[in-house]
Amino acid sequence: MDNSGNDLEKTRKEELKMINERYKAMLQGKNIIRVLSEYANERGREIGYENVFDFSLGNPSVPCTDDYTNAAIKLLSEGDPMAVHGYSPSLGIESVRKTVADSLNRRFDMDYEAKHIFMTSGAAGAIAHAARCVTKPGDEVLTFAPFFPEYTPYINDTGAVLKVVPANTRDFQINFEAFEEMLNENVAAVLINTPNNPSGIAYSTATIEKLADILYAKQGEFGHDIFLISDEPYREIVFKGADHPYVTKFYDNSLSCYSFSKSLSLPGERIGYVAANPRCRDAGIISAICGQISRGIGHNCPSSSVQLAVAEVIDQTSDLSVYETNMNLLYDALTRIGFEVVKPGGTFYIFPKALEEDAKAFCMKAKEYDLILVPADNFGCPGYFRMAYCIDTEKVKRAIPVLERFAKEVYGVGE
Amino acid sequence: MDNSGNDLEKTRKEELKMINERYKAMLQGKNIIRVLSEYANERGREIGYENVFDFSLGNPSVPCTDDYTNAAIKLLSEGDPMAVHGYSPSLGIESVRKTVADSLNRRFDMDYEAKHIFMTSGAAGAIAHAARCVTKPGDEVLTFAPFFPEYTPYINDTGAVLKVVPANTRDFQINFEAFEEMLNENVAAVLINTPNNPSGIAYSTATIEKLADILYAKQGEFGHDIFLISDEPYREIVFKGADHPYVTKFYDNSLSCYSFSKSLSLPGERIGYVAANPRCRDAGIISAICGQISRGIGHNCPSSSVQLAVAEVIDQTSDLSVYETNMNLLYDALTRIGFEVVKPGGTFYIFPKALEEDAKAFCMKAKEYDLILVPADNFGCPGYFRMAYCIDTEKVKRAIPVLERFAKEVYGVGE
Numbered sequence: 001m002d003n004s005g006n007d008l009e010k011t012r013k014e015e016l017k018m019i020n021e022r023y024k025a026m027l028q029g030k031n032i033i034r035v036l037s038e039y040a041n042e043r044g045r046e047i048g049y050e051n052v053f054d055f056s057l058g059n060p061s062v063p064c065t066d067d068y069t070n071a072a073i074k075l076l077s078e079g080d081p082m083a084v085h086g087y088s089p090s091l092g093i094e095s096v097r098k099t100v101a102d103s104l105n106r107r108f109d110m111d112y113e114a115k116h117i118f119m120t121s122g123a124a125g126a127i128a129h130a131a132r133c134v135t136k137p138g139d140e141v142l143t144f145a146p147f148f149p150e151y152t153p154y155i156n157d158t159g160a161v162l163k164v165v166p167a168n169t170r171d172f173q174i175n176f177e178a179f180e181e182m183l184n185e186n187v188a189a190v191l192i193n194t195p196n197n198p199s200g201i202a203y204s205t206a207t208i209e210k211l212a213d214i215l216y217a218k219q220g221e222f223g224h225d226i227f228l229i230s231d232e233p234y235r236e237i238v239f240k241g242a243d244h245p246y247v248t249k250f251y252d253n254s255l256s257c258y259s260f261s262k263s264l265s266l267p268g269e270r271i272g273y274v275a276a277n278p279r280c281r282d283a284g285i286i287s288a289i290c291g292q293i294s295r296g297i298g299h300n301c302p303s304s305s306v307q308l309a310v311a312e313v314i315d316q317t318s319d320l321s322v323y324e325t326n327m328n329l330l331y332d333a334l335t336r337i338g339f340e341v342v343k344p345g346g347t348f349y350i351f352p353k354a355l356e357e358d359a360k361a362f363c364m365k366a367k368e369y370d371l372i373l374v375p376a377d378n379f380g381c382p383g384y385f386r387m388a389y390c391i392d393t394e395k396v397k398r399a400i401p402v403l404e405r406f407a408k409e410v411y412g413v414g415e
Numbered sequence: 416m417d418n419s420g421n422d423l424e425k426t427r428k429e430e431l432k433m434i435n436e437r438y439k440a441m442l443q444g445k446n447i448i449r450v451l452s453e454y455a456n457e458r459g460r461e462i463g464y465e466n467v468f469d470f471s472l473g474n475p476s477v478p479c480t481d482d483y484t485n486a487a488i489k490l491l492s493e494g495d496p497m498a499v500h501g502y503s504p505s506l507g508i509e510s511v512r513k514t515v516a517d518s519l520n521r522r523f524d525m526d527y528e529a530k531h532i533f534m535t536s537g538a539a540g541a542i543a544h545a546a547r548c549v550t551k552p553g554d555e556v557l558t559f560a561p562f563f564p565e566y567t568p569y570i571n572d573t574g575a576v577l578k579v580v581p582a583n584t585r586d587f588q589i590n591f592e593a594f595e596e597m598l599n600e601n602v603a604a605v606l607i608n609t610p611n612n613p614s615g616i617a618y619s620t621a622t623i624e625k626l627a628d629i630l631y632a633k634q635g636e637f638g639h640d641i642f643l644i645s646d647e648p649y650r651e652i653v654f655k656g657a658d659h660p661y662v663t664k665f666y667d668n669s670l671s672c673y674s675f676s677k678s679l680s681l682p683g684e685r686i687g688y689v690a691a692n693p694r695c696r697d698a699g700i701i702s703a704i705c706g707q708i709s710r711g712i713g714h715n716c717p718s719s720s721v722q723l724a725v726a727e728v729i730d731q732t733s734d735l736s737v738y739e740t741n742m743n744l745l746y747d748a749l750t751r752i753g754f755e756v757v758k759p760g761g762t763f764y765i766f767p768k769a770l771e772e773d774a775k776a777f778c779m780k781a782k783e784y785d786l787i788l789v790p791a792d793n794f795g796c797p798g799y800f801r802m803a804y805c806i807d808t809e810k811v812k813r814a815i816p817v818l819e820r821f822a823k824e825v826y827g828v829g830e
Contacts, residue, residue: 018549018550018551018554018603018604018639018640018641018642018696019548019549019640019696019697019701019704020547020548020549020550020551020704021551022551023547023548023704023707023708024697024700024704024707026707026710027700027703027704027707059501059502060497061497063495063496063497064496064500069491069492069496072491072720073488073491073492076484076487076488076491077484077488080478081478081479081484081680082475082476082478082680084683085479085680085681085682085683085684086474086682086683087474087682087683088683120713121536121713121714121715122713122715124713124714124715125713125714125715126713127713128711128712128713129713132435132438133434133435133438134433134434134435135433135435136433136435136436136437139433150710153707153710153711154710154711154713156711157710157711157712158711188433189433224433225433225434226433227433265496265497265500266500267500267501267502268499268500268501268502268503268716268718268719268720269500269718269719269720270715270716270717270718271718281433281434282434282439285439285442286434288442289434289435289438289439289442292438292439292441292442292568293438295441295565295568295569295572296543296568296569296571296572296573297543297572297712297713297714298535298536298537298539298540298541298542298543298544298569298712298714299536299539299540299712299713299714300536300537300539300540300685301683301685302685302718303683303684303685303686303717303718303721304683304684305487305683305684305721306718306720306721
């Protein structure tokens with residue numbers, strides 16, 4: 001009996017099924033951070049969570065402020081439910097946009113108006129909108145290693161192409177030599193993240209000035225705009241002595257992408273914004289263009305009640321001091337043990353060089369000590385690893401002797 | 416002095432500016448519903464809101480339930496803020512997905528599991544994800560006139576192409592003759608909306624059965640899946656005597672797109688879901704594929720606190736009885752006056768034929784009587800108009816003599 005006809009038919013049908021194969025294929029690409037975090041939870045169930053030193057996830061470890069909670073409760077208990085839960089304009093609630101603009105003006109001496117602010121589902125939504133706004137399919141977007149791996153889908157799903165400028169591992173400021181080589185006339189936008197996930201480094205005033213100078217020069221040379229998309233979810237988590245300027249002040253064609261996830265510890269609420277520099281091209285209609293983009297991706301707007309509650313505490317942050325305490329403990333310990341590491345200027349990440357060339361192998365060995373560390377291959381910086389220290393200080397303290405033991409026993413490093 | 420070189424240079428630079436011109440061009444296309452609604456507000460400021468009969472906007476006119484408000488307050492006041500506001504998995508909070516599945520199983524005798532549910536930013540987010548999930552660029556998606564105009568960006572921004580099957584104006588069930596002509600092998604999905612915005616009609620069991628039969632036959636003929644995307648934000652607003660089956664029961668390859676905007680009067684909270692039929696192709700991974708799509712469009716998930724609060728009142732609706740009261744008043748009045756109109760089976764819309772061929776001209780003339788009616792050209796059904804009766808019953812009653820006067824004075828229709 002000849003089955004080849006049936007097989008052929010079956011293959012043909014398999015080819016013709018209609019589930020989008022591109023997205024389906026993405027399911028294969030496991031997110032290493034999630035995999036490690038799930039391992040940490042599983043291991044915790046086995047040996048007790050207190051015994052697993054989980055540095056995998058960038059999840060705030062301090063609660064939102066009582067003022068936020070009280071404002072949200074007041075809206076629900078005293079507000080008109082038709083207003084609190086009613087349709088928000090797709091650009092965001094007008095009064096909230098005004099509150100955001102006023103706050104930025106107060107804090108950074110800017111001149112935003114409500115029309116420059118577009119409310120989004122966190123920084124992810126902000127970047128996805130900003131990128132669609134200033135690129136078209138085929139354009140290049142440059143970012144700098146080390147970089148947040150989700151930039152790849154954020155940018156590539158717009159039809160533009162993300163290209164990664166290699167890291168400057170000396171101080172994790174920008175590698176300008178490589179940048180200038182890659183900055184060709186197909187580049188429509190440059191995407192930066194400062195303070196940076198995963199390096200923890202804040203770009204200095206000198207770095208931002210030099211970046212702006214280059215972009216201005218190349219805009220003239222190429223005869224078209226190059227937008228600077230500045231991803232700033234860690235803007236409020238800056239440590240003593242760090243030089244961390246407000247990026248938008250330095251470059252006209254800039255879009256600032258913000259999230260309240262880290263500053264107010266509201267990651268699940270998905271609330272943030274795009275703030276268009278009042279001096280950028282089409283500044284007055286950037287928000288409206290973002291609104292048109294929303295129509296096509298079904299975003300519409302963040303929760304109306306969350307918009308209103310955040311506006312009530314616009315200048316507040318959670319108590320973020322634990323992150324600096326943890327950073328200092330870890331930086332001192334890592335340096336003492338013998339790791340090569342640049343001192344973070346902000347965020348809740350630190351980014352040491354692994355003790356062997358293969359950071360994945362290094363992190364797998366650390367797992368044996370119940371130290372959950374993330375290799376930085378996916379961050380575009382092989383040989384390094386990320387520690388997210390948004391955990392209790394007590395646990396950071398207990399992790400240090402384990403790190404010491406690991407470095408000494410496996411690599412013979414340390415006293 | 417020759418300026419032509421400068422002009423050329425200027426033109427070239429204009430062409431080369433980098434704001435996405437496609438989205439910018441969309442700004443020109445004014446949304447007629449918004450324009451009319453803004454006019455109604457402006458006119459209200461002039462002559463008093465009580466004197467403007469605004470039937471333009473499909474915005475719920477009843478508040479959410481007290482149980483919803485109390486559940487949300489309890490979460491905020493007694494819940495752990497780290498859990499209430501913490502990251503939701505991108506597919507939705509597991510317990511919420513389970514609650515949704517259990518509710519659908521109870522109510523519609525289905526066998527959903529949590530894995531079949533993907534939490535979204537309302538029905539808009541649900542449709543945008545579902546469409547990306549089962550189409551690829553270039554595929555056709557068929558929908559039926561009259562249809563919600565936002566389907567055009569929801570579908571066309573995926574890269575697929577929305578094609579509209581002409582209306583069956585006799586009873587606003589499906590025009591099967593036109594449908595079968597248009598159902599070619601490039602069709603990857605069919606998008607329906609029942610009860611329907613703007614017609615108010617619920618598709619009968621016979622309609623859904625016939626639709627399913629045709630789709631099953633064509634799947635066999637074409638050798639590929641055809642998905643049925645069912646947009647169901649008005650599922651709970653169904654009037655006495657209406658035959659309104661649960662679509663998913665009739666067709667395996669179906670994705671149900673739901674929103675709590677209308678049923679719980681939470682349109683600003685942007686909360687809904689995709690429920691994948693457990694018997695559809697790749698049923699077990701549809702949610703995960705939606706999660707991958709989310710990565711690229713920056714959606715991530717609806718607000719965590721809203722997800723949790725909705726789950727507490729999953730089987731509730733607001734008091735929706737006012738919509739049926741208003742519908743009966745309007746249907747009786749319109750019929751008595753002499754309008755051609757099909758009695759709605761649900762929603763808060765009614766869809767009469769205009770008293771002249773040009774429904775736009777008809778609605779402009781109605782404006783002179785402070786009757787704000789929406790012409791249906793954008794809904795794919797010229798010659799008809801939509802009235803959204805999600806307003807106070809008292810105002811509906813006062814609008815009726817005005818409608819009578821308008822029909823009589825302008826068109827000589829009525830006693």
